[in-house]
Amino acid sequence: MSIVNEFEKIPTTCISDTMQGLNNLDPAIKPLKDEYRVAGRAFTVKMPVGDNLVVLKAIREANPGDVLVIDAKGDTYRAIAGDFIVGLAQTLGIRGIIVDGAVRDIQGIRELDYPVFCKGTTVAASGKAGMGESNVPISCGGTAVHPGDIVVGDADGVVIIPQAAEQELLKESLEKLDKDIKRAEKVSGKREEVIKYLDDFLLK
Structure with missing residues (x-):
């Protein structure tokens, strides 16, 4: 069994306790449904406020089983994605989307039954000027995230397990x-x- 699958069985509260609460994302970042749970390797996205073309690029580049972790600077006015884009990620096998920002088309996303963690919902779309970076170190929800770190989310929130310490943290x-x-x-x-x-x- 993979280490990701092992972490998927452990509550985020328990994982957080082993790291003294130092690698938790902003507690405002929550799942759209309480029953959503996700675990996978982080595929990171750094996007400018209101410009989500890099999110589409990341969906194309990420591997099945990855989790998109998106630094949208905490913006809740413009959505990083709606149900159509989220559906693309689901179809390509991405395990979930976690964003320090907002989404839209909330009913449609809930109908996909796909784990999305965010700060809220909005009606405004993003533009597509083409700025941003993917698969680079980011800060998301006040926490450093590197490509390949393990990310685990459930109803209590989201924790990041640094790749260099994942075996010891799993044991603990x-x-x-x-x-x-x-x-x-x-x-x-x-x-x-x-x-x-x-x-x-x-x-x-």
Whole structure:
């Protein structure tokens, strides 16, 4: 099983905890549906505000299984894409789109049942002057993202796992998840265990 698939099973909250919350995207970047979850290698996009031609270029260049991570400078007035462009990405096997910005045609995108994470929706389209860069280091939602980093998103938000540390972070995340599960099982529905846990925690 690939390391991406391993990370896909782990909640973003757990992954974030192993990195002390340092590689989380802006919490305003959320999925269009709470049930959306995505994990894949980042194919990065740096676009000027209101010019999305580079997004089309990235869709053409990205590999199946990649996740588009788009730095749109946080702009929520002009959409980086609508349902037609998002549908192109889906057809070419891109796993999802994460953007520090907005999309439009929200009903159409939801009908695609395809993971899109963004700051919101708008009615205004972008132009296509042709500026921007793809597959370069970017800052998205206040976090550095390099091509090939693993990106994981769910209802709580989006985290970036730096490629150089991914094996160690996977190990730590799995250990944290196991610890969290055992802790919950120990106290679930047990009044005395809950009181003991709280007392132990508060007396540290």
